[in-house]
Amino acid sequence: MHEPRIVIIGGGHVGxxxxxxxxxxxxAGEARVTVIDTQPHMTYQPFLPEAAAGxxxxxxVVVPLREALRKSEVLTAQVSSIDHSSRTLTTTLGDGTVEQLQYDFLVVVPGSISKALPIxxxxxxxVGFKTIGEAIYLRNHVLSRLDIAASTTDESLRRRLLTFMFVGGGYAGIEAMAELESMARYAIRDYPNIEPQDMRWVLVEAMGRIMPEVSAPMGEYTKRRLEERGxxxxxxxxxxxMEDGHVVLSDGDEFDTDTIVWxxxxxxxxMLEASDLPRDEKGRLDCTAKLQVRGTTDVFAAGDCAAVPDLTKEDPDAKCAPSAQxxxxxxxxxxxxxxARLRGKQLQSYRHKYAGSVAGLGLFQGAAxxxxVKLKGFxxxxLHRVYHLAKMPTVSHKARxxxxxMxxxxxxRQVVALGELHDPRSEFVKAANTRGLPSSHGQAG
Incomplete structure (x- = not known):
């Protein structure tokens, strides 16, 4: 008897x-599940700001897929195209091998990527703020700017080093900036020649308010709390x-900075562009309320890449917001x-009225x-910590x-920059160059 194969593209939080x-x-034996992702782990993104801040x-804040999915097949590979007419995926494995993969049921949940503009x-x-690598990089980068600024006598360089700009006033930008500013404020207690007012933190938002996920009064409250911190x-x-770190803003302000977070x-x-599945005007997969890709019965989607009808709204064209909730x-x-599809039973429609949002704004500060019900401060x-701890997959990661x-x-709090993480071969290359050796020795790459 044929065992149906369920292929899940994306090993993020949804996958x-x-x-x-x-x-x-x-x-047992009802279906074979295969999860495909370019990374061997899931990153719990709501905890990235706290990971960045130390x-x-x-x-x-990352869960190894093979550890959590003992009963599933996990492939570390890149899906380059979907041909649903033949139920085939084209994948590129880690060693560069290109393989065709057949499926009976397909779930497309690759998530989203940063939307950069031609600036x-x-x-x-x-630098973005969607991966654990970016979070660690920013932590080391911000702390290293403090180290260099504390050692230089060049005032213009010092101002540049101590200026930090974040573009985007949604949850990701607000939480990342608030946590890193809180970390930097804590760290400079060990720098006698740097005062809090020496640092300049700038948040740039194209809209007329920050945090559109919450009500206008809560967004205004968050703005006031950030401004109280300078x-x-x-x-x-x-x-x-922002060429060469020289930032020009539409309000006429200009300044130099070494830190630009997008x-x-x-x-x-x-990846969705290389598929024969229907998409909406934003490039998301067009889905029904049952989370099936429209026009199919065996392809499903959810999360940021899916346009799912919001049945709690009166507007028939309303779609669910791209939120983790x-x-x-x-x-x-x-x-x-x-x-239910495997067993020939009735499928249910997705319906969830948005419950609200919680945001951390640095140690002991938040908005929810x-x-x-509106909550502020501690x-x-x-609530932000308790909620996300409850949502973190696996008991072992909750405990850690x-x-x-505690x-x-x-x-x-441990505040130390480990910049060598980003270029671990620099000292070796330097030593090799002084001895006249080739700097790109094949086996070390």
Whole structure:
């Protein structure tokens, strides 16, 4: 008897949640599950700001897919195209081998990527905030700017080093900036010649408000709290140029900086462009409320890459917002619908009224709005931690994260830059060059 193959493209939060639920629901021999992702782990993105700030050990915010998915097949590969007419995927494995993969049921949940704009200098100077690598890099980068600034007598260089710009006032940008500013403020207590007012933190947002996910009053409250800490919040402002670190803003402000963090929006994974599946005007897969890709019965999608009808809104054209809250709940409904499809049972529609949002704004500070109830300061910060701890996959990772937080209570926060992580061969190359050896010795690459 043929064992149906379920292929899941994407091992992020949605893909992992879905696969874990399928492992619990499927009977032995009922279906074979294959998860494909370019990374061998899932990154829990809501904890990236705390990993960047040093409150959490970076390894604790990622879940190895093979460890969590013992009953599934995990492939570390890149899907380059989907040909649903023949139920075939084209994948490129880690060694460069290109293979064709057949499926019976397909789940497309690759997530999204940073949406960069053609701004001069952005590609050369900007860094995103969607991966654990970017979070670790920014932590080391910010701390290294403090080290260099504390050692230089060049005032213009010092100002450049101590200026940090974030573009994008959504949750990702606000939380990343708030946590890193909190970390830097804590770190300079060990730098006698750097005062908090020597640092300049600038948030640039093209819209007229920050955090559109919450009500306007909560967005205004968050803006005030950031400004109380000396952070400049520039609304209705765009970055026109940032060549060589010289930033020109639409409000006429110009300054030099070594740190440009880009969190101004996301777009569906470009892999979707190489498929014969229907997409909407934003490039997302066009889905029904049952999370099936429209026009198919055996292809499903959820999360940032899926345009799913929002049945809680009166507008028939309303779609679910690209939030983690919707994505994870969609993953559970999708798993149930896949099992129902296998067993010839009725599929259910996805319906979830947005409950609200929680945001961390640095140590002991936060903003939250849940079911219309507004929380500020320490209660919101605590709710942010409790909520995301509950949503973190696997018991072992919950325990490790809770342990990191408890260690913060009696001990000082660890603030040290480990820049060698980003270029571990630099000293070897330097030594090889002084001896006249080739700097790109093949085996070391």
């Amino acid at each position: 992992l949640t879905l696969a874990l639920r399928l492992q619990r629901l499927l009977r 409150s959490l050990e970076p390894r604790h 001069p200098g952005l590609a050369e100077r900007g 952070i400049e919040v520039k609304l209705n402002t765009q970055a026109k140029s 969190t101004a929006g996301v777009k569906p994974h470009p 919707h994505a994870v709940r969609q993953a559970k409904v999708l798993a149930d619908n896949l099992v 709005e849940v079911y219309g 209660p919101a910060w605590l 994260i809770a342990g990191d937080w 260690l913060e209570l009696p001990f000082k």
